[in-house]
Amino acid sequence: MKNFIVFSFLSIFLIACGGDSSKKSTSARPKAKKAIKADDGKGVGEIKNVKLNNPLDEEMVKKGLAIYDTKCSACHKKSAKRVVGPGFKGVTERRKPEWTMNMITNTGAMLDKDPEAQKLLEECLTRMPNQNVSVEDARALLEFLYSNDAKG
Numbered sequence: 001m002k003n004f005i006v007f008s009f010l011s012i013f014l015i016a017c018g019g020d021s022s023k024k025s026t027s028a029r030p031k032a033k034k035a036i037k038a039d040d041g042k043g044v045g046e047i048k049n050v051k052l053n054n055p056l057d058e059e060m061v062k063k064g065l066a067i068y069d070t071k072c073s074a075c076h077k078k079s080a081k082r083v084v085g086p087g088f089k090g091v092t093e094r095r096k097p098e099w100t101m102n103m104i105t106n107t108g109a110m111l112d113k114d115p116e117a118q119k120l121l122e123e124c125l126t127r128m129p130n131q132n133v134s135v136e137d138a139r140a141l142l143e144f145l146y147s148n149d150a151k152g
């Protein structure tokens with residue numbers, strides 16, 4: 001009888017413990033998942049989803065080229081050759097369109113937080129300045145970059 005009482009006490013204790021810890025782990029799990037957010041390659045910024053044009057929109061390409069000539073060509077060549085920044089050839093294959101547009105419109109935060117942008121900064125040793133490009137103009141620049149990569 002004495003043994004039975006001890007056993008009952010023990011099992012109540014064990015069940016209570018088990019119940020408690022399982023509650024804790026289920027409520028903690030979703031939080032843990034959120035914390036370990038994998039890099040989706042889209043960069044840091046407001047651009048989350050870009051729809052690409054096929055075929056390319058020639059008006060946008062022209063507009064993008066004009067912006068490139070005035071705001072970007074001092075540091076970026078159309079070829080693969082690096083000057084101050086990387087050459088633009090192949091950039092649309094290296095980067096997701098969202099990443100590229102975030103890099104153009106949200107440069108400072110990208111250089112502070114995005115691992116790929118930080119790697120470039122280590123290679124180039126110059127911080128790309130914020131060029132005050134609107135989202136619409138960045139989209140035109142993206143169209144120009146795709147057109148530049150389509151030319152052999």
Ligand code: HEC
Nearest residue numbers: 071072075084085086103104120121124126127128131141
């Ligand atoms: C003063 C020089 C400078 C200007 C002007 C400049 N950039 Fe940059 N850009 C850089 C540098 C340097 C990097 C590499 C990252 C770093 O070190 O900051 C870079 C990186 C980039 C990248 C990533 C390239 C890759 O290979 O992944 C893109 C895209 C880009 N710039 C777009 C632009 C566009 C579009 C403009 C014009 C609106 C522009 N940049 C103007 C210096 C410049």
